[in-house]
Amino acid sequence: MHRERVSENVYWFQSEVYAQVTAGVIVGPQWAVVIDTLALPEETLTMREFIEHELGAQVRYVINTHYHADHSWGNCFFPGATVIGHAKCRDFLIESGIPSLERSQKQNQSLRQVKIVPPHLTFETGEMTLRVGKKNLTISPSFGHSHDGISVLVEEDRVLFAGDVFMPLPYVVDGDVDDMLASIKKIGRMGLENIIQGHGDIILRGEIDAAVKENLNYLTNIKKAVKAAVKRKNAEEYIDSISIEDCGKSRVYLGGLAETLHERNLKTMYQQMKG
Helix, strand or coil, rough: CCEEEEEEEEEEECCCCCCCCCEEEEEEECCCEEECCCCCCHHHHHHEEEEEEHHHCEEEEEECCCHHHHHHHHHHHCCEEEEEEEHHHHHHHHHHHHHHHHHHHCCCCCHCCCCCCCCEEECCCEEEEEEECCEEEEEECCCCCCCCCEEEECCCCCCEEEECCCCCCCCCCCHHHHHHHHHHHHHHHCCCCCCCCEECCEEHHHHHHHHHHHHHHHHHHHHHHHHHHHHCCCCCEEEECCCCCCCCCCCHHHCCCCCHHHHHHHHHHHHHHCC
């Protein structure tokens, strides 16, 4: 697992096992806030050990940027912590997270110790704030990747934990392309020092404008491509011919997963527009 100090008392973690998924922690004098958990128990437990033994803090809150397994199934490894998320995150974890975990546990022995812990503290609209030592965290909706997405801004440092609404390759299969366009445009106007993507590396201040532009360009291109496909008789064949490079991205992103995600984006959007 990769680990990096982003700013004073703010740390970032990245999985070496699954899709470069990320998590974070903000540490106060006596307790800490974790933002997302990692995909596999051993990595989440390693993160907890670092927080408790190296940083000398107990985790009081865990914030889930959304309900997907690689960001929330580690909640159970922070016993006693209050989990914070969007109201829909709680609903989705109960409705689909529990049966999904049961299926996964039959195939993966390492998940046997996992239990779904839905958010205890939720909100639907507006913002939620949380004070950690000298840091003020602003938690707000960031839809697009999913319908329960939130982001967390460390105001004093202008560091944004964006969740999966910002990734090396935007992924909208469980969300909405227009929502994601709106969220990314908002991020581009925030005057940030760093963006912590839900997957991938940290985006530094000098890289943010280009990253925002590239993601908006990609989403606009796939939206146009799918609209054109709907009007064609050979629509599915045309969809298959639209490469990730045609839309302004590279297939090497996310350890080679980007091409698969791109294909899913196109097919899902086609079904949505067709239906």
